[in-house]
Amino acid sequence: MEENLNKDQNQEFPEGSGQDIKRDFRGLLEGVKVFLADLLDIRKNTDQEATKESIVADIPFKGHTSWILICSIFIASVGLNANSTAVVIGAMLISPLMGPILGMGLSLAINDIDTLRRSLKNFAVMVALSVITAFLFFYLFPLRDESSELLARTAPDIRDVLIAFFGGLALVIARAKKGTIASVIYGVAIATALMPPLCTVGFGLAIGNFGYASGAMYLFTINTIFIALATFLVIKLLRFPMVRYANSQRRRFIARMASIVAILVMIPAGFTFYDVFQESLFKKEAKQFVTNNIVPYELPGEGRYLENLTDIQYNHGEDGFIELVFMGNETIPDNVIATWNTQKNTYDKLKNVELKIVQGSKNQELDQMRYVSELYESKKAELLSKEQQIQVLKEEVGKMSKLVEHQIPFQEISAEAKTNYENLTGLGFSYTITTDFNKLDTIPVFNVQWKKGLPAQQVKTDSQKLTDWLRLRLKNSKIQVREEQN
Template sequence: MSEIEKDTQQSKDAVRQDAKGLWQSLKIFMVELLDFRADTDREATMQHIKNDIPFKGATAWILICSIFVASIGLNANSTAVVIGAMLISPLMGPILGMGMSIAINDIDTLKKSLINLAIMIVLSLVTAYLFFRFFPLGNQETSELLGRTQPDIRDVLIAFFGGLALIIARTKKGTIASVIFGVAIATALMPPLCTAGYGLANGNIPYFLGAMNLFTINTIFIALATFIVLKVLRFPMIKYANSKKRKRISQLASLAAIIVMIYPTITFLRVLKNSGFESDYNSFIQKEVELNNDLWFQKGILDTDKKIITLYFNGEIADATVTDLRNEVKGYDNIGDFEVLVNGNKNRSFDKISDAYDRAISDLDEKDNIIAGLQSQIENLKNEIAGMNAKNNSFSFSEVSKDAKIEFEDLTSFGFSKMLVSNDFRTVDTVNVASVKWKKALSDSVVKIKETQLKDWLKKQIKTDSIVLKND
């Protein structure tokens, strides 16, 4: 082997060693970064968890107050108030006790945890029930309340990872546990219990069952997270002097662990499946229905139990459109085998609505023509009346009356009209009649003089040869 080949081989070996050293360094860094076993304080963790299990005295009152605060927050639809209630809730103790007792084979702690958890649940439900039953505004359905009646896959993940964060922090030496201890559990447990109390107070059983289902899911997944972390950290198992008792306790703990894991697994799969249904259904509605401008979509109903999608439209739906919708739904993984039922409103089809619109426009046009004709007739009548007035009255009454008052200050009233008169009952004549009224202080002789003057003045003003004057 030549010198050049030796140098090349040495360079390759050096690169391999450097790469191997880099990988080992990266591996060591990641292990040190993610390994939390070195900071674990096993004895202190178990002792603190056991101390938080008992439920009496101050703890009971703290729970009652936190339930009231959370109920008010849910009723007022205030996320900030609900979070405030979460920070003071003592619900986490018995749940951590359940997970720890199963992990370390401690049947006595498991019993205490279950009993205290049951007491907490009953007290919480009673408190929430009393609030929503007797508070004047307690029956208002808010988004904060409704959000706890139908658990989905996100609630399961929140409970599980919240439980992991809690127990990991709880086992660490130092003060980090006190920072997130209340938040990790209360976030998942307080609102469902308050919502369940709301359902009881208002006789709404579906709300009660949905909220209790969410509470059960959160409780079990938090306990499951606690169980897994303590097993990973290899917390010491409790040993019993009696071998039969040790075996029996071990079997009971194993059975409890299996039972605890069965329900979360089934629930997780069911919620995951329902989430898949909802996701595909929403995508189907958005892409295949709502984006079709020819369809007047009203609403849709997804029935996952019967595997039916019911669609309601305003207007008649063609058979080809129904067939197309049924074919399109087959392209989705989760709802591909669902039956699509289409309900259209034949009485509100597009053609009929168009015809009704055209008829309405035609009727409006006809009415406009009628109105225009009537207005023309009214204008003609106005003109005729004006012509008649101009012919019969060649003067302005208002101007004449003003001038009469100026010329004859003693006048208190003045009227003018044309009266039809027949002396032979065959022919008709028109007579100008003026009605006047004088001040009472005037004597009869003065009145006669002024009436003669008024007659002569009126004849000039209205340009007539005769006028009859009446004194009222």
Template sequence: METPAENKNAFGEAVSNFKTFVRETFDIFHDTDRYATIDDIKAGVDMRGQNAWILIFSILIASTGLNVNSAAVVIGAMLISPLMGPILGMGLALGIYDTDLLKKSLKNFSVMVVLSLVTSFLFFSVPLFQNETNELINRTSPTVLDIIIALSGGFALIVAFSRRNRSTNTIAGVAIATALMPPLCTAGYGLATGKWHFFGGAMFLFMINTIFIATATYFVVKFLRFPLKEYADEKRKKRISHFITFVTLAIFIPSVFFFYQLYKKSDFEKCVGETLNKIQKQEGIGVFNIETDFQQQSVSFAVIGKSLDTHQIKKIQDHIASLGYENVQVSVLQDTENQQTLTRLSEIENSYVSNQQLLANKEAQLLEKDREIFALKEKLNNGSAISFVDIADEIKSLNDNVDGVAYYTILHTNFKAIDTIPNFVITFKKDTKQADINKEIAKYRKWLQSKLKNDRVVVKAE
């Protein structure tokens, strides 16, 4: 049986093993190549020669991908882009107090931005390439998720970059995830087309990505204890230290502000979406064309179906207020007069259909009366109970070339008696041969004389 002391030792050993496991799993110090990383980042800062040309060509590829709405082409452009170099340089410079590297990184970063904007501006200046695609639109409205991606990507990039055995897949993946190129291309599109909301939104997204990648680089450099740059003059070293601290705070504080603002914007849009989904289910209406403005604290949308009254709109405002956003202005695009007009139009259409049905019934009744009258006249004229309509239908059924049948009677007298002579005139189609017409007329004459039991029946062609 184990003693309490033995149990305590076993537990302590298990805890120690677990700590060792965690430390070995997450330790990034032992494989860090600090000096080689500094040299490589400094080498990648330059935006001259091949880097400048690669940047131009990658911007053209990315602009083409945005224009044809192809994510695959945009990803390919991001893989070959050298955009990350000056940004890593800025983060490293702040972390090791290297003002020369900071100046060089800022200079090359500015060159990079100008080259990218000019290249994309020239590309999108061609009218053929000015389509407003989804790939372009998606780069104009940054969210809090973009900050999370940029910060996480920056951490992953500098950690992978500082290894002795670097992971090319990680570096390539970060280049894709952080998406620095598409916002610059979209900003160029905004300049070329005069769509300033595209330019402003895309540049905001680009600056967010830049700041948070540099911030992540700074923190990892500090965490891994990269060697600080040595200065012979102690006073100069102190001034540079103060300057770098000031610049770091100048970057970090806006970063926190950006994060908070974008978080509140995303939360505001989420609350509005939940509220409108709820009102759709409760009122049985359709809601579309939703526009939210976090800065102005306003919401506008259109409804289809029944209109919303003042009480219902107030209910929407109260629900959004209960989620933490008071005094939100709600604008509903609806037209009560148009709804009344549609209702009245529906009533008129129904009335028209009813009248048409009544007219059709009246016409059918009148046609039936005409047939009865004609049949009675026929009986009076020749004593036959045979209907002209029936005879005409039979004639037509016997020959498809018949276009029409006419009937009239002639009163004839020899001054001893008066006879009523039935006359039928048959109209044939124009392409019917005369020989065929003569043959058919003779056949119809015999048939009608037999049917009407009257040898005086006359049948002729028109």
């Protein structure tokens, strides 16, 4: 019986079955490896000589190319000024800026110092001509609105780095293929958007806003560096032949110089990626903090938080701030602000960031029309007709009028009070926030000081008269007067 059992087991698990499974598994892995290699390998269908010739041919900048660049700059500037995405895309398609950038990446990869020199020279001329043309357009053109298309090119983030790098990869791979894929080249020209940042630099210089100009130039620099870096990596991966020089000493010198320049390009690219990545993390945490802690807070009365006016500034990890704008006739309690600061400090990137609170009641000179404009912008998508637009604006102006009515004109009140009450030597004003744990209430409180030595009865009588006068004058029955004798 035991023999039969052993036979059955041997039949179910034949000797050597473990080795067969391992062998089959290795075969499966080899098959997957061969499949992926065949799927992803781009070396077999690469035309190295044609690729190099096409890139080098696009480097020169003179004659027709210079006029094409000038025309594309004008088109892009008009499109940015008119806030027209379609026009901007058209300008990007005809712009010849990509040629010298690919030339820099190629020359560094194959140690071609002559091509590198020509690429840098033509690139510098292209950038200078582009900025000057855009500057003249915006300086002389009477309409210089800060459109969303322009402002979008003043603050690069981590997505711009990724777009430039992967766009550069796609472009070089498409150029290297036998039979260049034109649609990829056009798509990369649109995605990486080299032309609009240069136009924005000219716009910033024309209106004297160097913050716009520097931000746009930073975006253009990011695009340039990472497109050139992607070109360098692809050319190295495809093992393009190195340029050989007859003089061995010169060959070694050129190789060293090309390597040094490549490293000098990669180092700032790495720092740029890290800095932009940190800024993206900072802004993400700042927006999370605002969404989770500020937006849910309900201000009493007509007060509201103007989310569209939130200003989040990142200053490379130092002196950054989050500015929150509130409108209303009642101030936010200090304990609420302290709680927000505590909550802010729970975010790693926000611990050293200043939380700025701008409140309408404490900043009477804050432009009220800014409030209406912000509110209208946030609601205009919901409006279907001009009548609705007018009605919304009327309602908001009415609310603003109520806010203004509740403002205490302290300077006028103090002057009138001094005229009416000769024994008055000092007057102070503040809001006191109280609660019965069901709702908050804001009480206007006047602190008064009377001449020293006045009889208590006279102080009491004058304080009551002052209270009645203030309530009548300001049309607010909640006003209280507190006595403080000298």
